[in-house]
Amino acid sequence: MTKIEMTEAIIAAKITKGTSWAAIAEAGGLSEIFVTSACLGQNSLELDVAVKVTDFLGLDEKVAYALTICPMKAVDVETVSKDPLIYRFFEIAYVYGGSMKEIIHEKFGDGIMSAIDFKLDIDKEEDPKGDRVVVTMNGKFLPYKKW
Amino acid sequence: MTKIEMTEAIIAAKITKGTSWAAIAEAGGLSEIFVTSACLGQNSLELDVAVKVTDFLGLDEKVAYALTICPMKAVDVETVSKDPLIYRFFEIAYVYGGSMKEIIHEKFGDGIMSAIDFKLDIDKEEDPKGDRVVVTMNGKFLPYKKW
Amino acid sequence: MTKIEMTEAIIAAKITKGTSWAAIAEAGGLSEIFVTSACLGQNSLELDVAVKVTDFLGLDEKVAYALTICPMKAVDVETVSKDPLIYRFFEIAYVYGGSMKEIIHEKFGDGIMSAIDFKLDIDKEEDPKGDRVVVTMNGKFLPYKKW
Amino acid sequence: MTKIEMTEAIIAAKITKGTSWAAIAEAGGLSEIFVTSACLGQNSLELDVAVKVTDFLGLDEKVAYALTICPMKAVDVETVSKDPLIYRFFEIAYVYGGSMKEIIHEKFGDGIMSAIDFKLDIDKEEDPKGDRVVVTMNGKFLPYKKW
Amino acid sequence: MTKIEMTEAIIAAKITKGTSWAAIAEAGGLSEIFVTSACLGQNSLELDVAVKVTDFLGLDEKVAYALTICPMKAVDVETVSKDPLIYRFFEIAYVYGGSMKEIIHEKFGDGIMSAIDFKLDIDKEEDPKGDRVVVTMNGKFLPYKKW
Amino acid sequence: MTKIEMTEAIIAAKITKGTSWAAIAEAGGLSEIFVTSACLGQNSLELDVAVKVTDFLGLDEKVAYALTICPMKAVDVETVSKDPLIYRFFEIAYVYGGSMKEIIHEKFGDGIMSAIDFKLDIDKEEDPKGDRVVVTMNGKFLPYKKW
Amino acid sequence: MTKIEMTEAIIAAKITKGTSWAAIAEAGGLSEIFVTSACLGQNSLELDVAVKVTDFLGLDEKVAYALTICPMKAVDVETVSKDPLIYRFFEIAYVYGGSMKEIIHEKFGDGIMSAIDFKLDIDKEEDPKGDRVVVTMNGKFLPYKKW
Amino acid sequence: MTKIEMTEAIIAAKITKGTSWAAIAEAGGLSEIFVTSACLGQNSLELDVAVKVTDFLGLDEKVAYALTICPMKAVDVETVSKDPLIYRFFEIAYVYGGSMKEIIHEKFGDGIMSAIDFKLDIDKEEDPKGDRVVVTMNGKFLPYKKW
Amino acid sequence: MTKIEMTEAIIAAKITKGTSWAAIAEAGGLSEIFVTSACLGQNSLELDVAVKVTDFLGLDEKVAYALTICPMKAVDVETVSKDPLIYRFFEIAYVYGGSMKEIIHEKFGDGIMSAIDFKLDIDKEEDPKGDRVVVTMNGKFLPYKKW
Amino acid sequence: MTKIEMTEAIIAAKITKGTSWAAIAEAGGLSEIFVTSACLGQNSLELDVAVKVTDFLGLDEKVAYALTICPMKAVDVETVSKDPLIYRFFEIAYVYGGSMKEIIHEKFGDGIMSAIDFKLDIDKEEDPKGDRVVVTMNGKFLPYKKW
Incomplete structure (x- = not known):
């Protein structure tokens, strides 16, 4: 079973069961974004978590194993996405990338924010002028090793 | 005075004065990321804010006017940055873009997070295993108009 | 049922029934461009509108659900289309993009025209020297937030 | 005098004089977008119109001649602009290009909207929920010749 | 029936019947290049012409309808073809594009040669030093509208 | 003197003298397109022809020598031009490239039209419905050698 | 039978028969490289040669006809091959392209080496320090026509 | 002195002296292509050879040292050259790359032709039907190490 | 059997057997990386080694033959991988490529490290602050031939 | 002083002084590759190390400060280098990237080798059949955080 077949099985089960990513994530005991990313074939789960997810969805062990x-990450993803929701993250990198670099160096010194020792959450901030999406990225600062 | 000359003047004054983006932003009365992005030529300031920034840096009114x-935004920026710090934001879009899309649609319906009615802050989370960079993006949810 | 299968089913039904996008849109109670874009897999419909469309076309509820x-928008679309009709919109962006930027900033201040809180209509202007295509785009002005 | 030097001279004079594209266009007797596009080096003016523009700005005949x-159009323009305002026109082509093609063929038959025998205007529609940008494109329909 | 299936059916029938594009075009009553381009899925035919073509080839009405x-033109075509015969037309655009622009502007003023109100023929010029290919392009001059 | 400096000198002299490419070509005794292409740095001239051109323009022998x-051809040219006039030749290659290949092979066998043993002329065909641009390309057929 | 199916049939027969490209080429009476290129779908053979090849391989007339x-040449080939053996030819063009241009112009005047009236052979030069690959390209010099 | 300044000095001296690459190479005691490639900044010379070249051209020791x-090779070279002479080598790689791979593997086993332990010569083969360019590449066969 | 089918068969057998690349490599008597690269279709094995691998995995001789x-190497691989693990090797080339070039030239003279007469090993260095990946590349230095 | 001016000053001083990267690195007290990468503008040094380097080279404090x-890393670097020495590292990523991914996951689990908490050394392994370049990369294994 390829990762693509795995994702198709999960999405079909999600629709049939009428459930949500939030519920699937809760079944797995991890966050919404991480569990979704694993279901979309962009991260791996430990076997016990995978089984919780597939049991919840009524899927067999081949899916859990998959x-x-x-995964070979991001291999089928566009270099610059044309989907408006996803493109906005590229636009943020274009417009604010240089500023984020300046401020991170000023606050932390020379190094980067890890995208591996990293977590990401999405919250809804209610606002009478229109609700707001809050994306919180939290990554370990990795100083450049000088050897 | 072009935006590039403006940025060069500001960075030279920042070095000479031995100050920081945090102090410049405080002088302008706005956030670190926004003021830095304006100084790097990626956003514009109202004249009164601009004058506070240039007065603080000892620069003349041509810089304030500039x-x-x-600005024509992001015109000199790489389509995919090769700088490791900035690239990680592209990597996050590659690995988590699809998951963020699923979760935003699940929480908000069909639409996007605005990158215009938008703010972004960077904080330092101290951690004995290594400090962490916290990037908080906060953008208005824009539902797709159906007409 | 994928979006591609959905579009194939709709186009097949449109041909069999010998109907038009105008009639399909009228059945759905929304504009020609928006309904067509949903049928081509580039926008989503509310369920009641979707059912009106599929009832009109004699298609089952799987299509309505789809x-x-x-949708993941524009994923199968060329970065720069080579179809002459579609390319002209790229050419307009190349030749007039800078001018539209100047005039929008002059009339509205710093910000953009939303492509999400947005509508687009196409009309025919009869002209003895050759009929003319009139494309009207109407998007909310979004001022850049300064925070 | 190159087109780039011409544009720099015009923008410098526009700032010095404290005038607007609207006023420059009115001096030239043509529309805002067209005159601006000529000043930005993307279109040419007849000599009498050019002289009206340069007289208004206090510029010499070399600028009028230029x-x-x-012009060699769009040669310095990005293949896909990263400026948010201009990018939205690419996004519109990505999301609505296929729908515009379907509707234009349905209304006019096989052919295209000319981007040469073409005019484009930008208006402001006041709206208490936020003003709206209205872009009207008007191009001659060109049927494909069958020979 | 997709355009690709249509082209496959036509080419199979052309081989079986042992006929030529010249003969197919003559059956349709239009030029070689135009009829061939329609058969290759790059142009559309009026129904009566399409029927003449499919009757000549012994194909059914589904092909005529297709x-x-x-068509969505040029969607499967390389941005720069690597086939030597087709590449030479790109090379001509590279080497002579600027010169053609100068001469067309000198002879006609500001504008372009239409590629829509356009015809193209290919002839053989016999020559004892080696026969020559003569490509004649004939397109309406479209002056840039100044509005 | 580089080819770029040579072209700048020629264009400056052409403007000062108020002459045309047609007149420059006539002075050189060759065709409009070929002489223009040499002046734009895309072809070379024999010394006697070059001297006729520079004498006519009142330029010195350095220009004649240049x-x-x-030349290193097309090195500063876009891979796909965004200038509308030049782009149409790319569009013709996209839409008619496959058809030209079929017809040339049908008329001549396996081989190509040379773009080196090649000439190209541009004529004006007067037409009450709008004058037409006629581009005639004439290149030697080169059969693929089978060895 | 497509060119791809033709190549698959030939390679399968070559393996089954346990023969070599050298033997196939000898059967066809032409050179190794040319016959191989035809079998890989990059060149065409005369019918009598094709039949010799397919008879030798025990394949039917459909393959000979194919x-x-x-062929539409090089359509499935990478713009820059990442296979190390093939990439080296790109590297040679990168490193020595400018030098080959200078020397060919010095020896022959303005023009090119044809890649159509062209042959290419590969030989093995035995050498105790390691055998050497000798690639000999032989193409007609084509002087640029000046018209 | 950069490599670019070095090349400009050499070409200026070559023109002033009215000499050829053949004579410069002979002065250096190495082949035409190699010496030319060093003069164009694509290879390095031993100091004694460099001095012979610069003495012959009347240039000073800074040029010899340069x-x-x-060199950083090929950094200013196009990924795919649009110059017709150089492009033909890309075309040869497109059309014959796969065949060269098959024949080299058949004659030598798994490995590549080195482009480093490599030499390349260009000769003129006189022919009454048109002289021919003969390019001979000679590179060491490098078998893939299996470890 | 294509290389892709071969790899699928090997991975399926590896999962069924519950074995590792290390064990497969040991069965074949070669290193982990080399045997894995052959199993992934990026290198070839001698027949006796291939049979050891397929015998170990319980696969038939078709796989051994394949x-x-x-192989046509790297043909399905991204030009710049977006998988984070693989991308880091591109990042190393971006950040340290110039420095490696300087140091290799300083230590060895003008030439390159072969990627063909080459071996690569990956080891685990245990470290209480976090284990470390050690990648050792060992390639023959190839001096540029001067001819 | 920009990073580019800094690098030019260092290279000029290195030539004038007739020293090596090895000696500069020894002066700074860090490894060859790291110090060279800082001098080439791809890494930063602590002030005390920078001063040791500039004192050794006889350069002033502006260079030390720079x-x-x-740095904005790799901004002027090609996406895929065409220099043969540097390209080989891209080739290694193409041919062995997938194998390195398999083996690192097998030895360490899901995660990556850091290119930030990372060191790289280049050694010379003398060999009578030709000296060998040994590149040792040593990066911390970063397991993917599951949150």
């Missing part, structure tokens, strides 16, 4: 494989 | 011009 | 899914 | 030259 | 659909 | 150098 | 069709 | 530096 | 074929 | 600035 969820534990380390 | 800060008020609406 | 019409309600938030 | 305005009459047929 | 020939009348407005 | 005209005789074999 | 070998005679003029 | 010729000994290991 | 392992001996010289 | 060495301490966090």
Whole structure:
């Protein structure tokens, strides 16, 4: 079972069951974004978490096994996405990338924010002028090793 | 005075004065990221804010005027940055873009997070295993108009 | 049912029934461009509108359901289309993009025209020297937030 | 005098004089977008119009002459602009390009909207929920010749 | 029936019947290049012409109908073809594009040669030193509208 | 003197003298397109022809010498031009490239039209419905050698 | 039978028969490189040669016929190959392209080496320090026509 | 002195002296292509050879020293050259790359032709039907190491 | 059997058998990286090694034969991988490529490290602050031939 | 002083002084590759190390200061280098990237080798059949955080 077949099985089960990513994530005991990313074939799960997810969805062990494989990440993803929602993250990198670099160096010194020792959450901030999406990225600062 | 000359003047004054983006932003009365982005030529300032920034840095009114011009954004920026710090934001879009899309649609319906009615802050989370960079993006949810 | 299968089913039914996008849009109670874009997998419909469209076309509820899914937009679209009709819109962006930027900033200040809180209509202007295509785009002005 | 030097001279004079594209266009007797596009080096003006523009701005005849030259269009423009305002026109082509093609063929038959025998205007529609940008494109329909 | 299936059916029938594009075009009553371009899915035919073509080739009405659909042009074509015969037309645009621009502007003023109100023929010029290919392009001059 | 400096000198002299490419070509005794292409740095001239051109323009022998150098062709040219006039030749290659290939093979066998043993002329065909641009390309047929 | 199916049939027969490109080429009476290029779908053969090749391989006339069709060349080939053996030819063009241009112009005047009236052979030069690959390209010099 | 300044000095001296690459190479005691490639900044020379070249051209020791530096190769070269002479080598790689791979593997086993332990010569083969360019590449066969 | 089918068969057998690349490599008697690269279709094995691998995995001789074929390398690989693990090797080339070039030239003279007469090993260095990946590349230095 | 001016000053001083990267690195007290990368503008040095380097080279404090600035990395570097020495590292990523991914996951689990908490050394392994370049990369394994 390829990662693509795995994702198709999960999405079909999600629709049939009429459930949500929030519920699937809760079944797995991890965050919404991480569990969704694993279901979309962009991260791997430990076997026990994978089984919780597939049990919740009524899927068999082949799907659970597929969820534990380390994926070839982002291989089918556009270099610059044309989907408006996803493109906005590229636009943020274009417009604010240089500023984020300046401020991170000023606050932390020379280094980067890890995208591996990293977590990301999405929250809804209610606002009478229109609700707001709050994306919180939290990554370990990695100083450049000088050897 | 072009935006590039403006940025060069500001960075030279920042070095000479031995100050920081945090102090410049405080002088302008706005956030670190926004003021830095204006100084790097990616956003415009209102004239009164611009003057506070240039007065603080000991720069003349031509620089203040240049800060008020609406910039052609991101024109000199790489389509995919090769700088490791900035690239990580592209990597996040590659690995988590699809998951963010699923979760935003689940929480908000069909639409996007605005990158215009938008703010972005960077904080330092101290951690004995290594400090962490916290990037908070906050953008208005814009539902797709159906007409 | 994928969005591609959905579009194939709709186009096949449109041909069999010998109907038009105008009639399909009228059945759905929304504009020609918006309904067509949903049928082509570039926008989503509310369920009641989707059912009106599929009832009109004699299609079953799977197609209606597929019409309600938030699509991954523009994923199969060329970065720069080589179709002459579509390319002209790229050419307009190349030749007039800078001028539109100047005039929008002059009339509205710093910000953009939303492509999400947005509508687009196409009309025919009869002219003895050759009929003319009139494309009207109407998007909310979004001022850049300064925070 | 190159087109780039011409544009720099015009923008400098526009700032010095404290005038607007609207006023420059009115001096020239043509529309805002067309005159601006000529000043930005993307279109040519007849000599009499060019002289009205340069007289209004207090510029010499070399600038007027430069305005009459047929430009190499769009040569310094990005293939896909990263400026948010301009990018939205690419996004519209990505999301609505296929729908515009269907509707234009349905209304006019096989052919295209000319981007040469073409005019484009930008208006402001006041709206208590936020003003709206209205872009009207009007191009001659060109049927494909069958020979 | 997609345009690709249509082209496959036509080419199979052309081989079986042992006929030529010249003969197919003559059956249709239009030029070699135009009829061939329609058969290759790059142009549409009127129904009566399409029927003449499919009757000549012994194909059914589904193929004739497919020939009348407005195609999404050039979507499967390389941005720069690597086939030597087709590449030479790119090379001509590279080497002579600037010169053609100068001469067309000198002879006609500011504007372009239409590629829509356009015809193209290919002839053989016999020559004892080696026969020559003569490509004649004939397109309406479209002056840039100044509005 | 580089090819770029040579072209700048020629264009400056052409403007000062108030002459045309047609007159420059006539002075050189060759066709409009070929002489223009040499002046734009895309072809080389024999010394005697180069001298006729520079004498006519009142330019010195350095320019004549520069005209005789074999140029690095098309090095500053866009891979796909965004100028509307030049782009149409790319569009013709996209839409008609496959058809031209079929017809040339049908008329001549396996091989190509040379773009080196090649000439190209541009004529004006007067037409009450709008004058037409006629581009005639004439290149030697080169059969693929089978060895 | 497409060119791809033709190549698959030939390679399968070559393996089954346990023969070599050298033997296939000898059967066809032409050179190794040319016959191989035809079998890989990059060149066409005359019918009598094609039949010799397919008879030798025990393949039927459909394959022979497919070998005679003029191919769309290089359409499935990477713009810059990442295979190390093939990439080296790109590297040679990168490193020595400018030098080959200078020397060919010095020896022959302005013009090019044809890649159509062209042959290419590969030989093995035995050498105790390691055998050497000798690639000999032989193409007609084509002087640029001056018209 | 950069490599670019070095090349400009050499070409200026070559023109002033009225000499050829053949004579410069003979002065250096190495082949035409190699010496030319060093003069164009694509290879380095030993100091004694460099001095012979610069003495012959009447250039000073800074140029000789620059010729000994290991260059950053091909950095200013197009990914796919649009110059017709150089492009033909890309076309040869497109059309014959796969065939060369098959034949080299058949004659030598798994491995590549080195482009480093490599030499390249260009000769003129006189022919009454048109002289021919003969390019001979000679590179060491490098078998893939299996470890 | 294509290389892709071969790899699928090997991975399926590896999962079924519950074995590792290390064990497969040991069965074949070669290193982990080399045997894995052959199994992934990026290198070829001698027949006796291939049979050891397929015997170990319980696969038939078709797979062994497929392992001996010289592969078209890297043809399905992204030009710049977006997988974070693989991308880091591109990042190393971006950040340290120039420095490696300087140091290799300083230590060895003008030439390169072969990627063909080359071996690569990956080891685990245990470290209480976090284990470390050690990648050792060992390639023959190839001096540029001066001819 | 920009990073580019800094690098030019260092290279000029290195030539004048007749020293090596090895000696400069020894002066700074860090490894060859790291110090070279800082001098080439790809890493930053602590002030005390920077001063040791500039004192050794006889350069002033502006250069030392420039060495301490966090650089925008790899911004002027090609996406895929065409220099043969540097390209080989891209080739290694193409041919062995997938295998390295498999083996790192097998030895360490799901995660990556850091290119930030990372060191790289280049050694010379003497060998009678030709010296060998040994590149040792040593990066911390970063396991993917599951949150």
